[in-house]
Amino acid sequence: MSNKKKFFIEAAPLFLVLFIDSMGLGLVFPLLNALVIDPNAHFISTGISPNLRNIFFGLTIGLYMFCWFFGAAILGDLSDQIGRKKSLLICLWGAFAGYLFSAIAVLAHSFTLLIIGRIVAGFTAGSQAIAQAAIVDISEPEHKARNLGMMLFAMSIGFIFGPLAGGVLSDHNLLKSFSLATPFYFAASVALLNVILLQLLFHETFTHIHKINLRFSHAINIFISAFKNEKVRELSIVFLIMILGWSGVYSFISMYLLKIYHFNSLRTGLFMGVMGIGFGIGTGILVDPCTQRFSLKNCVIVSLLIVALGVILIITAHNEYLVWLFIAPLAAAMAVAYSTILTLFSNQVDEDSQGWVMGITGSIMAFAFGLNAIVVSALADLNVHLPLVIAAVGLLLSALLMKVIFKNNNSSSTAIKTALH
Secondary structure, eight states, X not given: OOHHHHHHHHHHHHHHHHHHHHHHHHHTXXXXXXXXXXXXXXXXXXXXXXXXXXXXXXXXXXXXXXXXXXXXXXXXXXXXXXXHHHHHHHHHHHHHHHHHHHHHHHHXXXXXXXXXXXXXXXXXXXXXXXXXXXXXXXXXXXGHHHHHHHHHHHHHHHHHHHHHHHHHTTOTXXXXXXXXXXXXXHHHHHHHHHHHHHHHHXXXXXXXXXXXXXXXXXXXXXXXXXXXXXXXXXXXXXXXXXHHHHHHHHHHHHHHHHHHHOOOHHHHHHHHHHHHHHHHHIIIIIHHHHHHHSOHHHHHHHHHHHHHHHHHHHHHHOOHHHHHHHHHHHHHHHHHHHHHHHHHHHHTSOGGGHHHHHHHHHHHHHHHHHHHHHHHHTTTTTOTTHHHHHHXXXXXXXXXHHHHHOXXXXXXXXXXXOOOO
């Protein structure tokens, strides 16, 4: 068997892990409108006010992301102590249990069970760093970049497929047996299948086992460490504001579509699938030509301005067809901004600190998503446009901060050795 074929057989369950993580993030958005916002679904008591429904909407998203924030750091630590395979199996069993709880919650009309399911799924969703480390472990040095690119591709497919699956599998008009629980059953089945594949195909790559020592404060320490180094601190401030802005779009666009254009779960899923296609175009096609012609800093600034403009156009469109037209270019620009700012983060530190600095970006992203979902949801009842207005302001502010406080205009800066102690 050739080395290439052997790699793909062993890496297949790792790519599927990444697919499940990114799918799980988008899967729930087409369903939350029907479960939480729409009183006709009878999932939550009809006596609950619209404002409290908005808060429940944000809480469901926010708790998932905050659990991801803590879980990713803890499970990353664990993978260095008990090995990659066992840690990934914990993630997959957690995903299976979380989705199964969510499906049962739909059948039982229990918001409490839904929250439990999202907490379990969120805490075990942070397997990206473990899968990435495992892919690096089994990669030959000359193919490492290619294999990490394939990892991003698997995640992009998940971002496209997640909301599509949520929308299609919940539409009983397509098939009478479909319900709001069906997407959760599907996700649980995929997680269970991956448990089997990982057990059969993947061999442990990390054998230096230590005594188990879980640091529950590790996620907070990673987040705080972002502001200790001057260069990383500047980018971290920009990145935090940028993700606070973008999370307002990603988390609340489904609510906006329901209240303005009366989207059902199928149309919402298709819409967010188009958004995922925009991400794929941005990461797979646009990033390279943009970064070859312009500095990384300018790529971030211009892309963020385009995203902010796209959000403003969606708010002012008052035409469903225009909203469909704007979303893919908006998402593609966001993908370029995200990819290039991650490259800038990477350029600030030496090779020994790459894991640390990528951990910072993941920590900031999860924290910002969770904070935004909980805080902005409480304001959504004031005006349905408000979450997107706040998002546009955040994106514009992050572009301005990138221009003002980040002084490094070179695409490759002097490495600054940084370590997290």
